Amino acid sequence: MIYTIGIAASFILYVLIGLVLSRKVKSSEEYYVSGRKGSTLMVTGTLVASFLSTVSFMGEAGFSYEGYPILLLILVIFNATGYVVGVFFFGRYLRRSKALTVPEYFGNRFQSNKVRMAAAITTILGISAYLVAVTQGGAVLLSEISGVSYFVALLIMWLVYASFTVLSGAKGVMVNDTIMFFLFSIATYISFPFIIGKSGGVPDAIIKAATNPERPDLLSWHGITGPNAYMGEPWEALIWAVILGLVWSAVIAISPWQSSRYLMAKNEHVAIRSGVWATISIITIYLFLHISISTITTVNPDIKPAEKVFIWSAMNMVPTWLGVIIISGIMAAALSSCASFLQLIGSSVTRDIMEQSRNKTYSDKQLLRASRISMIVVSFVILLIGLWQPPSIMWIGYFAATLFAASWGPVAFASVYSKKVTKTGALWSIIMGFLGVVFGESLKKVGVGLPVYFNPVIIGIILSSLALYIGSKFGEITAEERDFQENILQRPIEENEKEEMAITRRYPMYLAVSGILIIVITFIFYYWPLILAMKG
């Protein structure tokens, strides 16, 4: 009951914030990109909150519990680079374009409505699938915690995230995302000593986990491998982690729900700083979460389904007040992603599809009203799909997210750096990348086994790159395209550039100091106990 009260209280807070901020939304720029006034804290909050969801706290936590915590962290090494790579190679240029949506950027860059439409349609299809998966994950959790039926839980989830997103747009999403970011970060950090303590303390908890006969190799770098395990050979496990890590890095760098957050940044320095803090946050949250999860295997090795491991620990291994924070934090992770996804889909439907296909320009007021209406309609469709489709958290989440690495990856980087890419190349690159992933996933669905290095995303990236290269042999590059590219390549100098630069210059040091601290923490809570376990 206490967990339900905690969740209900947090839900009410989010809706109230949406209500209050809706009064401050006066223009489409405020609704779409929060007036481009986001601070470092807010942009970091929304970057991390829209990235972490039930996929992280349930799907990946379950994967870790089943035998792969370190392998997952190896994946995170590569995936977290996406923020720094993303903001320097794509995000800051996207911000300079002053677009309201990412498809709008592609459309303007290639002076092509077709490119914009293709980017918008992939956004809507990919993110809708992800939104359905995350909403369902949240609803399954809510239903189990509160005892209400899955149908009612899905309805409550929908009502909460749709209400504050429709009312306040990016403004409310950004504020709520930041609160949610704090909630699940606190839940992860504070639960760490309690879970480790309950499992036997340091170093005993880790020693027990490393020598647990139920899960041999749990804490080895490759996790549980062998003929009956999910991973065949250690080298296959490593290739899997590196490839998926790089794919996720691309997702973080260019996917609409991550790169669009830079459009909200107050200036370019804020975008860069947020990228740095988001990297540090992801690396730290994952380390604390997955070391905690690995020790839970020694207390209860039979949690089924494994996806509920963190929830089980919240209810059985920590004080009630912390359990409430953890459960509300996991719900917050789900809601924050749902809100960002809905905001992006609604924006694309109105701005990139409706406005463009009707070939008319809305006034600011019309755009604001049309955006709210399309968000209501979209959220309703998502609700119906969620009710109709059986829940599946990790698979759909991974499929929908990685889709963007293939469909948008090559064209996003080329849009900034290549002077040879034409609109024909860009269009076919987006289409072929999308179809490549869908084709690869379909092969898997009909039982065709693909080797780890031939993941559907890799098929998509190869096809997308080929289409970009071959397609760019056709068509001309217009003067407007060249001007646009030249414009985004010029760095805007801020009013107080000297002061801003002085702050930004400290950020490499922040990364280095955090790195040293993380090495020390990893040594104390992982390597040292592991050495003791090997000696024992």
Next chain:
Amino acid sequence: MGEFLFTLGYGGSLIILGLITHAFIRNMDHSTVPKRSENTD
């Protein structure tokens, strides 16, 4: 061995990203110099 490399590599990735960020920011710094000198000249 793999575990030791992971211990160093997990936090080490942040140090490497720090170096990359440092290089990018130095580049940005250089690119602002001509503009500033234009204004002050």
